[in-house]
Amino acid sequence: MILKNDLLLRAARGEKTERTPVWLMRQAGRVLEEYREVRKKANDFKQMVEMPELAAQVTIQPVDILGVDAAIIFSDILVIPEAMGLPYKMVENRGPWFDKVVENEKDIQQLHIAQAEDLQYVMDAIKLTKKELNGRVPLIGFAGAPWTILSYMIEGKGSKTFSKAKKFLYTQPLLAHQLLEKITQSTINYLKGQVAAGADILQLFDSWAGVLSPSQYAEFSLKYISRICDAISEVPVIVFAKGAYFARTEMSKLNCNVIGLDWNMDIAESRKLIGDKKTLQGNMDPCLLYADFATIKNETEKMLRAFGPSHHIANLGHGLYPDIERDKVRCFVDTVKSFRFNV
Numbered sequence: 001m002i003l004k005n006d007l008l009l010r011a012a013r014g015e016k017t018e019r020t021p022v023w024l025m026r027q028a029g030r031v032l033e034e035y036r037e038v039r040k041k042a043n044d045f046k047q048m049v050e051m052p053e054l055a056a057q058v059t060i061q062p063v064d065i066l067g068v069d070a071a072i073i074f075s076d077i078l079v080i081p082e083a084m085g086l087p088y089k090m091v092e093n094r095g096p097w098f099d100k101v102v103e104n105e106k107d108i109q110q111l112h113i114a115q116a117e118d119l120q121y122v123m124d125a126i127k128l129t130k131k132e133l134n135g136r137v138p139l140i141g142f143a144g145a146p147w148t149i150l151s152y153m154i155e156g157k158g159s160k161t162f163s164k165a166k167k168f169l170y171t172q173p174l175l176a177h178q179l180l181e182k183i184t185q186s187t188i189n190y191l192k193g194q195v196a197a198g199a200d201i202l203q204l205f206d207s208w209a210g211v212l213s214p215s216q217y218a219e220f221s222l223k224y225i226s227r228i229c230d231a232i233s234e235v236p237v238i239v240f241a242k243g244a245y246f247a248r249t250e251m252s253k254l255n256c257n258v259i260g261l262d263w264n265m266d267i268a269e270s271r272k273l274i275g276d277k278k279t280l281q282g283n284m285d286p287c288l289l290y291a292d293f294a295t296i297k298n299e300t301e302k303m304l305r306a307f308g309p310s311h312h313i314a315n316l317g318h319g320l321y322p323d324i325e326r327d328k329v330r331c332f333v334d335t336v337k338s339f340r341f342n343v
């Protein structure tokens, strides 16, 4: 199917575009009252993720309501640990919870290497979303990066420091590599399945990159991200490693099209470290959207100028917070969409 709006894909490949494309991490969610309405039809978040009709509906909402240039499939990075044998729960107002975690070699041996068919509900949600989007905008597929997935499999819940997961890397490095290997293979199968189902572009989320030291990051994270990038040649790949400012030069060598930046990363410095071949994505502080409209417009235009007229996908530096007003989100999106470079 030919896309009516392929700005995101062209920008990802470094091609010239009429304007900068824009989407937001966590664009589907509690920011939209329409999302909260659909959520009432399921018992909880997890059931919604597993019901393709509901997942497709909330995936498309931000395209209609916010006017973004891409949809991102409504799911969670934690479906991979579950497909490998560690089921998760999403506890209301508290976040993820795993009853069973990885503690030793036997636990790792018992884990299954996930196949795309193990996550059939995601594949079905992608197919249905593609059909209902009817070519309006590209659909982004995604997965967690192996290190971030490992950290949930060891910790069993969110954490401020991820010290249990880091302890595992320092005390059981061989086991950590065995586990990362299994996660990597599962993730490749899963992402290839998403592409076969219709995903036009993929994003890897390394949300907890920032807790590792540069040498640990190279050994336990980048190496596996690199393997995933090498395995995907069908569609463009975006790598977003939150807090990995120290790894930007290394990341420029990844076989991916786009590097996501968080708001702590200076734009000009990032361009210098990463070079001019990659497209950069980001990187507005989500908290800017608590400011007044004039400030949002001003800061957004400043960001657009700093990135320049090509090789940029506008986004936040991390996900939207649920209590941000939708009109402020629209202000960010509309500012990007009406901005033109005088070239």
Ligand code: CP3
Binding pocket: 024, 025, 026, 027, 028, 029, 030, 045, 072, 073, 074, 075, 076, 077, 078, 090, 094, 095, 096, 142, 158, 205, 207, 242, 319
């Ligand atoms: O709109 C989108 O971006 C697509 C959907 C999406 C969700 N999770 C839906 C979700 C995506 C891409 C994710 C990825 C994800 N999930 C990440 C990586 C991105 C990041 O934020 O760094 C991580 C770390 C997770 C794990 C996760 N899921 C946590 C820690 C939480 C609880 C915290 C919270 O925000 O509530 C979730 C729940 C979750 N995932 C929600 C949504 C919309 C909120 C659930 C609800 O509606 O109650």
